[in-house]
Amino acid sequence: MKKTQRVGAIIKILSDCPNRTFGLKYFCDAFGAAKSSISEDLKTVKSIFSEMDMGFIETTPGAGGGVKMVPYISDEAIKELQAEICTRLSDNTRLLGGGFLYTSDVMFDPMLVRRVATVFTRKFQNKNADFIATIETKGIPVAVMTAFLLNLPLVVIRRESKVSEGSTVSINYFSGSYDRIQKMSIAKRAIVPGSKAIIIDDFMRGGGSVKGISEILSEFDVSIAATGIVMTNIEPQKKKIEDYISLFYLDSVDEDQKTIKVLPNNQIF
């Protein structure tokens, strides 16, 4: 294999497995090349990434060391993404009555949630979390993409305890969005006690659901490293949780005027 081929192959392998460390030996074996050649290739790969704004290459020296690709999204690309989603979400045919918006097409758009997940990855890359937690259903796509990009396991909290979950822990919490007591449930074996979670969800109004997630996780002595929300309702201004990052704010929904105002979070960078 020629250098250009090896460099191309390394980029493909690292891009498909974000945040996963590969030892030099992996590439030596894969391409039948000497360590010195692979070292040179990796320098080239690193310089390509440094000029691209699409991720960067981190090298860990030593025997157990290696190289990994850390995803990245530039400020400019975040702004583009925000503008695109704002336009889509402001479409007044989304109005459903009761102040609800139809957002499933956005939250289930694989390429869009991947880009949103890259924003969360950029913000949470150094939080040293052990897993991503979300609650079914609409947050799952963005949570699974974030987990993929951070190379972390995903835990999905269920609304009901299912027979296929085995022994579970459940709590009741008040959901302001639905104005009633809701239940959430988690399989005991899904959690490593004492570990650190990042919470990802699609939407937050008062924060009851996210607070519920942190409460149910605290039953396992799990601490919350960070919280990422795709869209947050501006009201109530006082949320039940404090630390979170939201990509958008739902400013107002006017059913009479048929207008929806969605604002990008300009402080996210």
Place this chain on the structure above:
Amino acid sequence: MKKTQRVGAIIKILSDCPNRTFGLKYFCDAFGAAKSSISEDLKTVKSIFSEMDMGFIETTPGAGGGVKMVPYISDEAIKELQAEICTRLSDNTRLLGGGFLYTSDVMFDPMLVRRVATVFTRKFQNKNADFIATIETKGIPVAVMTAFLLNLPLVVIRRESKVSEGSTVSINYFSGSYDRIQKMSIAKRAIVPGSKAIIIDDFMRGGGSVKGISEILSEFDVSIAATGIVMTNIEPQKKKIEDYISLFYLDSVDEDQKTIKVLPNNQIF
């Protein structure tokens, strides 16, 4: 930018956006390079992919044409994946009673479902489907990854009709797994009538749930192009649906002997 850099950057861009066609102009603008240089670069990219077994490059000629990366997984890599998941699923601490197995950690493992999704992508690449359909909850991660790799939208069928879904169509169906009538519900605006779906789900016993999905979709004149299931119970041998691809078969669960027998589907290639 040098050729090696451009080739590397093109590979990164195409790998991050599978099955998405990029015109030559996109790369000319991105790198400030002439069409002739980019043409040469793309030949190199194509030859790198052709030697790698990790996807291939498809070129569409003409004015609206361009280049895209089609994901691929080799027979050997599928066998490795099957062996790995079989080992994980055969662990007898997964036994939950009632013949149920705990599988959430596998179905929510982002890297594992991405590899499973690559198998479905390889099988369904040429089905000309318009969207991926799944039913909540455990099939969502593999469905979103398949949708991402095929560059298709995802539609998630809900168990209950939610206020945030707007106007819905619902059906009742008999679930053999749960031995009772279940409900499924779909937002009317989620579906383009007359389109073509690929159904993806995590587990199938009698096929009641998959048949339910195809029935609810037929309310919109949607036809089923293909069905991909991660694991299928061997019994009952006669399923309610005929055409499907399963990566594994759950052969037997013996609660007294505490054994689980999971078999790879050797006919999947």
